[in-house]
């Protein structure tokens with residue numbers, strides 16, 4: 350961050366990167382070699398230029414295109430302004446990758462294999478490509494293939510993603526990755542983006558969540574900027590849209606996405622979408638869009654097996670330089686079966702404990718810390734019916750109340766707690782839980798779990814209540 354607290358340096362680097370591919374080399378050198386990023390405030394980037402003449406020329410030629418690009422990259426309205434200043438000797442700004450193991454295909458692009466006469470007469474300066482930042486502004490560099498552990502649960506999806514990254518637009522197009530929360534959809538989507546970004550710097554990659562795509566669409570209509578919106582999405586080489594289930598019920602966004610799809614598909618531009626369920630289960634989506642999503646390859650992510658969970662934890666320990674004894678890792682993997690995100694939070698708990706209390710992590714401490722998650726073998730007998738009945742009894746209700754359509758708080762809260770517990774301690778999917786709870790949709794179950802998780806943060810009485818219920822449920826489970 351700069352002194353003002355705002356640093357848009359990475360956006361600026363990306364703009365320079367794009368411009369140098371869009372205008373001739375001569376033009377680029379003439380106007381951009383002597384111009385540099387100086388500082389920023391919330392909505393303005395100040396650029397240093399060597400003279401008034403220079404400033405006026407750059408303003409007239411490039412101000413609008415730079416501002417349009419800034420909007421495209423950052424999603425915000427950031428203006429540019431100029432200040433006459435002596436140029437620093439080296440205006441290049443290279444941002445090192447955050448992770449040493451940053452996913453990088455061989456960096457052939459850095460040293461061109463062919464040289465022309467023109468190259469030879471150039472002054473010996475740094476190759477211009479190095480101006481380009483090492484990290485794509487829309488992607489998390491941690492989400493790369495090297496940090497993704499492949500197991501039986503995800504190998505098809507991971508292999509498809511690697512094939513696509515190596516050959517975007519040609520291997521499998523479009524690709525739809527579906528799977529429950531925390532199973533690696535975003536990680537894989539962004540890995541493809543990061544890989545392509547390293548391998549082919551000239552390719553334009555756009556990663557966006559469906560929610561932000563929708564917001565951008567609505568905003569663009571409101572501001573009468575649909576032409577820019579279309580240009581933004583239809584000019585990319587790789588379009589990565591995360592969580593497309595968000596498109597349900599949004600007819601106009603669906604229509605726009607359909608046309609974006611057609612335009613990109615016809616030009617063999619790669620598209621990858623992620624979704625929390627199979628496309629067939631998305632309601633209120635137009636048939637033609639559904640058929641487009643299904644046109645290429647569909648791959649799924651399942652919860653990882655014990656062995657894969659252990660491999661993931663070991664990888665995370667390596668990456669974060671953490672030492673946690675194998676026995677504790679095994680306890681974690683036995684306890685947390687739901688998804689990788691939960692597994693990571695278990696590890697974070699252990700790490701925080703080690704850092705704050707700085708005690709050795711023993712199996713006892715691990716069990717103690719993870720008691721929310723622990724699945725003792727007796728729990729394997731626990732059925733949804735046991736959970737439903739035990740929670741109902743606790744709240745003086747009947748099991749049929751739990752299944753009823755009633756939504757008063759007196760019924761809704763116990764129902765949410767029961768769904769949350771079912772999700773935490775059983776292997777049932779949200780769809781199965783929803784069915785058991787009066788034929789509800791799986792999104793209702795996800796919503797219930799979210800509500801309880803949120804409440805746990807603010808309501809200190811909730812955790813003891815859940816623990817109490819867990820004890821009762823476990824003892825019921827052992828009886829059966």
Ligand code: ADP
Pocket residue numbers: 496497498499503528529530531532533534535536537661689690693
């Ligand atoms: P989703 O988008 O499906 O909800 P994410 O991609 O956000 O899930 O994954 C949740 C977390 O789990 C991320 O931190 C991700 O890096 C990690 N993760 C998921 N799958 C794997 C895997 N196979 N190997 C390593 N980390 C993984």
Ligand code: MG
Pocket residue numbers: 534535536591
């Ligand atoms: Mg995600």
